[in-house]
Amino acid sequence: MAKDAEPRGLGRWLWFLLSILVGLPLLMVCGLALIGPPTPETAIFSLGVLVTVVGGLVAPWRASAAWAARAGLLIVLGVVGYRLSSAGSSATLRTYTGPAMSAGRWLDRVVPERDVAIGGSRLLIATGELDEPGLIEALQDGYARMRRAEGPVPSSVLGTFVLGQTPEDHTVHRASPGGRFDARDGVLIFLHGYMGNVTLQCWQVAQAALPVGVEVVCPSTDWRGAWEEPAGRAIVEAHIARLRAAGVHRVYLAGLSAGAIGASRIAHELSIDGLVLISGASWQASPTRVPTLIVQGARDTMTPPEPARRYAERLGRRARYVELEDASHWLLLTHHEALTSELRAWLTDREGGLRGGAP
Numbered sequence: 595m596a597k598d599a600e601p602r603g604l605g606r607w608l609w610f611l612l613s614i615l616v617g618l619p620l621l622m623v624c625g626l627a628l629i630g631p632p633t634p635e636t637a638i639f640s641l642g643v644l645v646t647v648v649g650g651l652v653a654p655w656r657a658s659a660a661w662a663a664r665a666g667l668l669i670v671l672g673v674v675g676y677r678l679s680s681a682g683s684s685a686t687l688r689t690y691t692g693p694a695m696s697a698g699r700w701l702d703r704v705v706p707e708r709d710v711a712i713g714g715s716r717l718l719i720a721t722g723e724l725d726e727p728g729l730i731e732a733l734q735d736g737y738a739r740m741r742r743a744e745g746p747v748p749s750s751v752l753g754t755f756v757l758g759q760t761p762e763d764h765t766v767h768r769a770s771p772g773g774r775f776d777a778r779d780g781v782l783i784f785l786h787g788y789m790g791n792v793t794l795q796c797w798q799v800a801q802a803a804l805p806v807g808v809e810v811v812c813p814s815t816d817w818r819g820a821w822e823e824p825a826g827r828a829i830v831e832a833h834i835a836r837l838r839a840a841g842v843h844r845v846y847l848a849g850l851s852a853g854a855i856g857a858s859r860i861a862h863e864l865s866i867d868g869l870v871l872i873s874g875a876s877w878q879a880s881p882t883r884v885p886t887l888i889v890q891g892a893r894d895t896m897t898p899p900e901p902a903r904r905y906a907e908r909l910g911r912r913a914r915y916v917e918l919e920d921a922s923h924w925l926l927l928t929h930h931e932a933l934t935s936e937l938r939a940w941l942t943d944r945e946g947g948l949r950g951g952a953p
Contacts, residue, residue, distance in 0.1 A: 606653040609663050613650030621647050627709035629716045635673050635746075636709040642669030677704050677746060684744035686804060687797060692766035692813055693832035699753055702765050707749035707793050708737040725895075732927035733794075740797050747793050750814045754790035759814040761828035767793055767812040769800035780808040780844040780945050781837050782870070783830065787819045787851030795850060798930055802937035806945050808846070811837075821849065821856025822876075834865055844944065846870060850926060851897060858905060868944055870937065873923050875902040886913045887940040889933055891921030914940060 624640035632640070645666030652659035681703040682689075689698035712733050718724035740747060750765035759765065784799050786792060796812035803810050813833055815826040830847070837845050846868040849857030854874030861869045862880040869886040874897040886909055890902040899917055906915035916936050921929045 603654075603657075603660075606657070606660050609650035609653040609660055613647045613653075613663070617643060617647035617650055626713040626717060627706070629713040630709050632709045632713075633706050633741075635676060636706050639670060639673040642666045642673065646670060674704055677706070681746040681748050684747055686769045686772070686800065687744055687747055687793070688768050688770075689748035689750070690766045690768060692764050693761070693829070693836055695766065695768075695836070698748060699750075699757060699765060701753045701757060702748045702750045705749050705752045707747070707751055708733075708741070710749075710751060711792065711794070712737070726922055726924055726928075728928045729924050732924065732930075736794050736798060736927050736930065740794055744797065747797070749793045750791045751789075751793075754814060754817045759791075759816055759829075761825055761832060764829060765791060765814040766833075767791065767796045769797065769804060769810040769812075771804045771807050771809065779842070780806070780846065780867075780941070781842050782808050782810050782846040782848055782941070783833055783837075784810055784812045785819070785821050785826075785830070785847070785849035785853030785857050786812065786814065787849075787853045787874070788817070790814065790817045790819075795926055798926055798934075799848060799850075799937070801930075802934040803941055806938060806941045808941055808945060819852035819856065821853055822859040826856060827860050830860065830864065838865065844868070846941070846944070848872065849874070851923065855897070868940075870940070871902065871905075872926055872933065873897055875905040877901045877904070879905055881905075881908045882912075884912070885940075885944065887937065888913060888915045889925065889936055890915070890917050891923060891925045891929075892917050892919045893921060894923045894925075896923040 621643050624643050627636050628640055646663050649659045649663030649666055653663055678700060689702050691698055715729060715733060753765055782803050784796055791812060791814035800810040811833060813829050815821060815829055820826050834845055844867040847857050847861055847866045848870035850872045851874045854871040855876045858871055858875045858879035862882045866884055868884050869882055871888045873891060873894060888902050888906050890899045892899055906913040918925055918929055918932055926933055
């Protein structure tokens, strides 16, 4: 046996253990993201992980493999460094830690949300867990539009599961007109649905609000999107109180899917000036006294339209109910033009006129 092939060195066995315990699970996650197809940074990151894992597994028997593992790790760290520096800010989007709106969490700048979302959706569709015609194409289009407009963006999808989201410490995405984070007139608080705070959804809602001069704030609760529970409600109330204390004149509350269901349940007890429900409403919701926009897909099987219709009927003239005949649950993305048009018109009526051009 050649000298290089003899097992030796604690450091080489450490590479081996790290490859087994950390590298292989991470490589499986990379494999899911590669289904996309991926962004360049994910492709390079996955290559670095592969080189690191293979080198680490062989390192106890070949010293040269340990050097390969080091090279792979340098690639991985280089991509992480790029994400940390580039995803911290964009044209209109920032990330913070709420409710104090202090510096954002570093983990929220590392994950390329596009590749996780598309890869995960493809897997769910392949296993029969998800049936949403046109969703993959809508995701690809949405992330392409956001990338062109914003560049790399932060995402709290991984942080939702790893770090948790509490009333005292949670990720907040914030989109402001022209990147001027000093809104005083109107602010829309957008509540995410099941599976966490997806940046694309926040950004898509902002495409309707920003041209009207309305800032969008997207806080995070746990991955279930249970805003009607004490922790979720406390997060909403904290942001409303912060905005009122800052002198914001009008606060709107919006929600998607589970976020819409939660918003419909708590809105009647909150100090808000308008309510927006997208793809969801609760049978148990008490009527609110503020103007309400409800946008629902007629073919939605996850949150069927009947509760939303009944809620609109109970609100009477205070509600505008829009049901898109050919839309399913993810109309926010598959029918983003129609949703943007409806929400922008509704906000324009509330704000008293369109300010500025479309983004």
